Amino acid sequence: MIRFILNQHTIETTHPEGLTVLDFVRYQQHLTGTKIGCREGDCGACTILVGTLKDTQMTYQSMTSCLMPLKNAHGKHIVTIEGINCEHLTPIQQAIVEEGGTQCGFCTVGFVVSLTGFSLSQKSATYENAIASIDGNICRCTGYKSLERAADRITQSLQHKNQNQSLEWLTTKGFIPKYFEQIPQRLLALYQQANGSLQQAQQKAVYVGGGTDLFVQRPEAMVHTPITPLLDQGTLKYIYAEEGNCYIGGAVTAEELQDNALMQQIFPDIRAYMKLVSSTPIRNMGTIAGNFVNASPIGDLTNFFLALDSYIVLNDSGKRRELPLKTFYLGYKKLDKTATEYIEAIYFKIPQPTDYFNFEKVCKRTHLDIASVNSSCFLQVNEDGIITQAHISAGGVGPIPMYLEQTRKALIGQKVHADRLQHANKILQSEISPISDARGSAAYKRLLLRQLFYAHFLTFFPNKINLKALIAV
């Protein structure tokens, strides 16, 4: 039995746990405001809000219901547009109307839901954050300018939000209906009704994190697949530092990663990096472990952590083993992992302030796209300007997410100088084996990786390295 609150109503259902929340709300609950656009998390027409009770507070996140198994709704407050509508238009709906931000209307609900999620979030009421909240919503009609104007209006109207009592402020101002205020108690009661716990008996089943890859790749099979959910496992959600290492639980999402204070301290540009990684709703769902296990040669998080020379901790019913992430990939989509193991954690040595780190990604569309090529680089340089340590990763240029061992060796012991980098690029080119596909020709991927490799150094040493010297023949 899966229990949750859908808008105002408590749901107890025996529908398959692999049924998507999208199909459940549209075809079982007849809530047709949530639309089907692509069923792969790429358009945002099916965006819903997922409310989680933490202590006595609710936190709401936007997610694409097309990739969300019913199992992951368990114990949550699921909000569709029908649960947002008030007697009058909400300020968010009103802003979109006033600015002409809706034409055919099919994507509009997704925008309303995402922006409502923004109003409910702890994020500060800036225009940039408002826009970021709709970075996973595609509109084919408006060209977005009217939606930008609406987002600007909404930002203005949220300036006076009381962060301490935001729920009350939002209901008073008509952003959300009054019933939201009762949700924490109701969810608590739901837990108590289920004998104080919503933990369910574990059965042999497929591990599912956010579902953002599985439900794209095997949507029809997943409906009938028993699921062991990992996304909401509190025991897998942590980020902490200990003895110079940073430990991250496998169920930490990309969004949690970028919002984390420790991560922001270690990687001052992490928000800029993560802005290149999928979209807000997908980052709200997709986990680090999921990204690793999916084993896509262009997995962004995999690429990122490879260049930190990270280790992963695998867990099999309590039996643990550790291995370097770079040895995890045996071949195309082939892992050093048994079916019963899951990634419990990842850890890496925390870079020093004097170390260098950079993440690069280029795709056809800069945001909400899969990389043609991505690359990360970690670098230590001593006082004499000699490279003493280097880790370089590259995605999209081979069957697995690559750790460039030979390139790394070519750099260590060298000065940061254009001709040394040119030499290292020659080594790099010999390490990779890109193929031509929808993301680019092999020749392009080679050239692009060269450029991204150079981009690391242009970013690290803008005064020492110049492009002309690097590309001079």
Add this chain to the structure above:
Amino acid sequence: MLTTQTNTESLKTVMKNRDSHSHVSGKSIYVDDIPVRIGTLYAAVFSSPHAHGKLQELNLSEAKQMPGVVRIFTHHDILGENQIGGIIPDEPLFAEHEVHYQGQPIALVIADTEANAREALHKIKVDIAPLPIIVDPREAQAKGELIIPPRSFRLGDTAAAFEQCTYIFEGTAETAGQEHLYIEGQGAYAYPMENGSIRIASSTQGPTALQRTAAQVLGIPMHQIEVDVTRLGGGFGGKEDQATTWGVMAALAVQHLQRPVKLILHRMDDMKMTGKRNPYTSDYKIGLDENHRILAYEATYYQNAGAAADLSPAIMERTLFHANNSYFIPNVTATAYSCRTNIPPNTAFRGFGGPQAMFVIEAAIDHAAKALQIDTNIIQRKNLLTENSEFPYGQHAKDCEAKACWDTATEQYDLKKLQQEVADFNAQNELLKKGLALMPICFGISFTKTSMNQARALVHVYHDGSVGVSTGAVEMGQGVNTKMAQVAAHAFGISIERIKIETTNTTRVANTSPSAASATADLNGKALLNACQQIKDRFLELAARRLKVAVDDVLLKNECVYIKEEKTDFTWKKLVMDAFLERLNLSAKGHYATPVIHFDKAKEKGHPFAYHVYGTAIITATLDCVRGTYTFDSVKVVHDFGASMNRMIDLGQTEGGIVQGIGWMTMEELLYNKDGRLLSNALSTYKIPDIYSVPDEVSVQFLRTDNRHDLAIFHSKAVGEPPLMYGIGAYFAVRNAILAFNPQANVPFSAPITPEKVLMGLYGSK
């Protein structure tokens, strides 16, 4: 200068899209939202896995045994004709002996649930003996695989004119296709009515096309098919002809099963099975005199039609109409081939072949300018159309706004300053370069097939004073329902709240043209005006009689009868009730056929367009020369809206069109491999603009003009398609930025200019 900001100010008083409240609340109803009737069955389409071959065997036995499967239909089940071709009867509903593209429908599975129907698809076995596959239109042309014979438009004598030219340049220009990516996919829901009639709720731009085709396939008269359209979640041309297939299939299943049947395509099926904007590859030859006046222009277009005609012959025709874009060229020879290939039949897409032609002439001009080492805009400006300029098809430019738009844009947006800023930026930056381009447009309004330029409207005034309006216009986001409500409210002088726009339904308004060609508001609005006028005349006669004044002195406004400028207490509600009690007819059917237009295909001359729409855009791009990625700083437009009847809707169409055009020119890359397989077959591989990829600034200035275009509804010019073509400027802006970094770069005139092409250009050499 009027910026987006001040535009917004001026929009505050404007009529909002009437659907906007239900849109933002999720209460608007699309096909898949219609409450399902008891007994509804679900359909899924089995399509060809091969691009070309002989259909040897189709084995359905295992699929038929799958849970929930009710029946599987093939061409054997068609009681009428297995034919859906609109212009040319060359396209079967279900493949019979051969398949001609991957994704061509072969069978239709009907089951109790959608999941069961889709599951059964996997059990269908098909044996296809391969035949040679063609995906390249030039190869098709060389092998004589043409949809229709080639056509040529001619003005003057190019052969003689080239003799006079100081400069001549030749080259090739290519534009890839474009997936419509309406966010609502294709779909239809059909159910049985009594006596063999069938009602089809469809997401179609062409209700009559669906009605006619369904009747033909089912072997029943058109009056037994009722098509009803509430609205579309986007169309852009992709549901003009190609929505028909799915509506007909659902109706076919209903005919046999007498149960409601729903067919909604999944996105990947939609992308695989439906046609897109036609890709083109073209050759050009341009000749100029020493003063950079274009004397002669030859273009040969190879249109990739795909496997069947669909609308490609008409699209090809519009390519020829727009060969010279916004320029007067005294000697033109434009020839087009519609080439049959083994990809899905391509179809209408905003611009309808016009943008493809415009890209070629812009490439030719840019080629000339770069070779002559002058700014492209010098040649562009010098050759703009002027009043009475002759188009290659014989029509003359009237109320020509080409120079007015260009000069207003370059002055008000200060082109010189913009150019200087780009030059300064490029001098100061090594890793980033900017590029700027101008894009003038001229687009003809009317269906180029003269007979399609007709429309009807049905108006009921109910005796409580409320009004119901039916037209042939389909609401697909372009705001036509709002414009129709404005027309009726204005005609009767009553509040727009009294007007309801009904669904588009073939039993209320018959024999409609599709909502397309930017002409929907003009045609249907004029027909509506005609209907309203008939009722109004009856009301005015009644009012004059009651008030004992001359009928010419009575008018309706502010919900009241006025005598000259004086308000009476004869209200709209009273007037309507009195008319009803006097047994006057409170309903009327209006009709409109665009006057003036004609075209003689034998001579390829005539006056095909009611009027032309003009405009100019200035586009600036910034290029990251390390990574090969780019952003757009601004698109600054002066556009000829005539006297816009709804600035908010027209601005929305303009902004949306620009971004869609930029998408076509930049990131939207349709990739077919040699086997005719679509590689970019999902939203994960086919990328359309997201909110971060739109220009930082889009400024749209409404051209001030004294010209009154009587053939435009309320003098408000058609706006649907023309703005898309500003996007072509984005290609040239990026190209110019590449050349700023690497003057030796070899950047073929090949759109879209993806980050891949950019990087290869930046670091390649001639």
